[in-house]
Amino acid sequence: MAENTIIDSYKHGKVNIADDVIGVISTIAASEIKGIKALNGTFQDDVLELIGKKNFNKGIQVEMNDNIILVELSVIVDYGTKIHEVAKEVQENVKLAIESMTGLEVAGVNVNIAGINIKNEKDNMK
Numbered sequence: 001m002a003e004n005t006i007i008d009s010y011k012h013g014k015v016n017i018a019d020d021v022i023g024v025i026s027t028i029a030a031s032e033i034k035g036i037k038a039l040n041g042t043f044q045d046d047v048l049e050l051i052g053k054k055n056f057n058k059g060i061q062v063e064m065n066d067n068i069i070l071v072e073l074s075v076i077v078d079y080g081t082k083i084h085e086v087a088k089e090v091q092e093n094v095k096l097a098i099e100s101m102t103g104l105e106v107a108g109v110n111v112n113i114a115g116i117n118i119k120n121e122k123d124n125m126k
Helices: 021-033 041-048 081-101 119-123
Strands: 004-010 015-018 035-037 062-065 068-078 105-117
Touching: 015 021, 015 105, 021 035, 021 062, 021 081, 068 081, 081 105
Parallel strands: 068 105
Antiparallel strands: 004 015, 035 068, 062 068
């Protein structure tokens, strides 16, 4: 995710939006949905976190072609949630957030359910 999208429709110059920015917007939008426990990243993401580097794009891949965006998310959902409803809400929220903040078109938001978080008894007592 090192590429930039250039929006050159402005009178006073160009605006560059890095893929990482789209990834951060996607992360925040996905985490706002009830039933999402976390985003699931790769082994490389886990190693980076172990050495103290925070990765805000964990579990997200962004592809941009001609200012059209495709987002791929891997998430962990809470046990007992309706997975299809949570996934649909994630898709809608991520799409809305990216389009409203950047003005770019989102072609699709693919949600991969990578796992289920099983709450322990201590969590249920809260």
